[in-house]
Amino acid sequence: MFKKVLVANRGTIAIRIIRACRELGIKTVAVYSTADRRALHARMADEAVCIGPAAAEDSYLNIPAIISAARAYGADAVHPGYGFLSENGDFAEACQRSGLHFIGPRARHIRLMGDKPRALRIMRRYGVPVLPGSEGTGIVELKQALEQAKRIGYPVLIKAAAGGGGKGMRIVRDGDELARLFPLAQAESEAAFGSRKMYLEKYVEKARHVEFQILADNYRHVIHLGERDCSIQRRHQKVVEEAPCPVLTSRLREKMGRAAVRAAEVVGYSNVGTVEFLLSDSGDFYFIEMNTRIQVEHGVTEMVTGVDLVKASILLAMGERLWLKQRDVAFNGAAIECRIYAEDPETHLPSPGVVSNHHPPGGLGVRVETALYDGYHVPMHYDPLIAKLIVHGETRPLAIARARAALREYVIDGIKTNIPLHLKILDDKDFQRGDVHTDFLTRFEPKEEVRQLRKAG
Amino acid sequence: MFKKVLVANRGTIAIRIIRACRELGIKTVAVYSTADRRALHARMADEAVCIGPAAAEDSYLNIPAIISAARAYGADAVHPGYGFLSENGDFAEACQRSGLHFIGPRARHIRLMGDKPRALRIMRRYGVPVLPGSEGTGIVELKQALEQAKRIGYPVLIKAAAGGGGKGMRIVRDGDELARLFPLAQAESEAAFGSRKMYLEKYVEKARHVEFQILADNYRHVIHLGERDCSIQRRHQKVVEEAPCPVLTSRLREKMGRAAVRAAEVVGYSNVGTVEFLLSDSGDFYFIEMNTRIQVEHGVTEMVTGVDLVKASILLAMGERLWLKQRDVAFNGAAIECRIYAEDPETHLPSPGVVSNHHPPGGLGVRVETALYDGYHVPMHYDPLIAKLIVHGETRPLAIARARAALREYVIDGIKTNIPLHLKILDDKDFQRGDVHTDFLTRFEPKEEVRQLRKAG
Amino acid sequence: MELRELKALVTLMRQNDLVELELEDGKSRIRLVRQAGSSAPTTHAGGKIGAVKPLEVQRASAPAVAANASPDAGSDEPHLAPNQVLVRSPMVGTFYRAPSPDAPPFVEEGDMVRKGQPLCIIEAMKMMNEITAEVEGRVVRILCQNAQPVGYGQPLMVLETG
């Protein structure tokens, strides 16, 4: 068993890791920036050390400072949480080199999955379905684009090969449209990234974001803990997640689960991880990427499977053999997570400030993960995620009712939060029917913005 | 479905009922005394009405005021919670007479179980084991006491037939001791209650308080949801409860469960209820009484069975048929409840006052039921129970670790609470082994007081 | 110390969450205590969560003279002038302005009433409880609608004396 874990993170996930360590009898060292001196994670850990100034590059992303802290404070393992250095292969490697256990996969797996084209190639080779796309390193000529698009099949998404963020993106439904929009997208790409190389990809309409939770030990045993539906996103930022996915049949779950397990197996992955798929209306699914860390939304899987994923990440990193077989995994009820952001519900701008009247909801089936307390100053420097409300119920309608009731009880004064948006989502008839896709949230955007988002694909 | 439920209670259980109603889509009317104008239950309900002055007799025990409020505000049902009017047959009857559904058993069952000697007679008649005791209405002569004690078998507890509270109580281990202490006890009883009539009862050493949760519909279907061990008590006030009882074999559980179901069946009981037993070290068990209402500690049963007991009480009162059979009831993991009292942990005196820095714990497996909020004034007029911390884990050791971690996170300033006592209990080696009896808490009492408590039996 | 000064002090207290104020003079002594964390949580998604009303108790600055004034009365307290008296409901029930559905109301705003004159009825447990004026005066405001449910201590009418 590890004796002392350095928690290389802040906010809700740092609290989550400290709690898991405490239950395992492991001591904890928190690290904090000068902006986080009074942060809850720094107060809750057995020890806490300031590692640098407020800017994340100087503190939470500062590898030498963190490793130095781990060594000076006698930690034998480091938990990276999510975000920050959690998917940084150099950090994992630096930990190992310094004789520290990195609680996560091996550095090479982090790097492999971080290299998207390479990951896609491997998945394709081993028969994990991936989105059909153009071959080669990029298309410059329209003629070539038309050929490839025909092979892929319309509708097709034009993307800049050099970058993301919606720039240079267009959805085209036939050759005429491609001929018309390809040059425009190319011009945008050139303006934004200085490159005329484009990439074509099958465009999946009414897609859902469905991801599978993986557990893998160091001895090539891999299982999955079912899926999470994370279709409720705003500009690729997840807002509401749930388990199970309301439209998955057990047969499709089995099929996708097998693909997810295979994705982890073929690379020899270990520790916790998540395989993300795009799921089409017709039940086709495509590997998008694998996240090589604990996810923000791990809690919904914990609620329906009873498996403590953070504890699992620690035990697996210690070299424990997987204590569950696939057939031991049972699913119970439905869970929903609402990510509470410190942001203006209208403008989506961050809303830092001092929290007052903090009153989280409670009771049966209600779990709150937060680092807030009364008088806490939400700093402007970091991710605006301030709390996760996770509810569980025997059925999805009950989970929805419980989430609504809990949101209505939630009090966070002094800053703005997206709680009103969550209530809108939960009150939405399509959401209640489970009829959601990744563009769901655009219905709550002002019209002009919707057009922009739709255009961006 | 009921349309509007009047919640005839305050504090944590009122909050619990409001939440359950909200999930069922039922409107709620809270009642409050003038001391509770700012109480959370009055703020959370859809409507709230002041029913009288602070003194409970004038408000929460004021039957005409509550029924009048239910009628004026158009409620069609009344939930009594626990305490106050929850075991008052007249109240249940008054509700029915006023055309209000009483969410609980029928008035006659409340009255029957409230009449302890009568309940014991019935149980004995129908083969539910009860503590052997003296026959008749009371013993005055020593000679008679000696005869009865011989029949019951030593050790025997001498009690005043006329009253309780430890006065006139003595444990005797043989005839000599009985001959010596009977007159003393009798004298005490005469001084305290004006009666020389005594009652003898089998004294069970190293007894545990083990109770079974009952669910019964209006059509004579009765099941049990397993047991709760409530041996950690101070002067008959429960402090820590857990499910399952750590020493119960599944065979004994089945046997006691059957007895509990029978206790409810023979009287034709309906709604939720609890059958309390004394469990001896050797596995003998004795019916003590049946509580005809939801219990404070219902939460631990909810955690291990997944059954929402408050919702069940409402559905059963609406005349729903029992939706579970005994064989559907499965038990999962271990749950522990710590009752947080606003009291001085040393003197056990109530500690009313204004709450500040309220920071309840959260996270996986942690449930908090409370009516506290920052700035809330805990009034001196009512029960000092201010919060229930309920934890659940796959195993009992995990539940204990989780409870300890959660208690250490809990912040309630401005008043004193018994959280330090809970930490002592959870740190106790005997508790951790599950080796506890109803006298467990005396180990934390000052010596003099222990002697007093021991004397009182 | 005049009433006017007292009023000013009370206002100061109210406006600043003071729960204690001690003065003394000669060589002056002051003691001020503010309420820590006075504010109760205001709930999200407002209206729907229920009767979350403004919390601050509004009181007449003059000493309350109504016999049935509840010392810690709640939210919907009307502002009173010094010569005004509040009539509160002595019980929870339903408020009626007239003795029967067809009868005219006991009183209207503007009416003069004498001590002991019926003002309204509170029906509770099917009993009709007549609420009578405790002072002579004019009915300035009627605060409840006919057939409205009312709680214990809830303000029903304002009477103006003198």
Next chain:
Amino acid sequence: MELRELKALVTLMRQNDLVELELEDGKSRIRLVRQAGSSAPTTHAGGKIGAVKPLEVQRASAPAVAANASPDAGSDEPHLAPNQVLVRSPMVGTFYRAPSPDAPPFVEEGDMVRKGQPLCIIEAMKMMNEITAEVEGRVVRILCQNAQPVGYGQPLMVLETG
């Protein structure tokens, strides 16, 4: 005591989270109580929950002059006289008073140091980082033990100038 003065006091209270203020005169008596609440929760079962230290930041009343002074430095801040300067750790690591285990310490309390003179070493990532004096002065206090882990911005020594 005039209302105007009282108001000034109340404003003082509000602006500084005072919940109590007691004055008295003749030979003066003062009692001020600040709100504990505005700060973070102080956890139960104290020590074990971790490094929950007193929250109030103590600062020198004179402007901090140490070049590496961290503006929002945390808990263990020593009180400084106006002519004193804090030497802070520029990084997280291990504090050493001497260049090697057998060598004598760089400085002792009471020593005079010139600008640029080595004061101690912070070891981080197996690199030995010499910390040197930014001003000339006397070493008044050494705040860390040899081989102790230190955080970014943590006070190491106090130098007295002039």
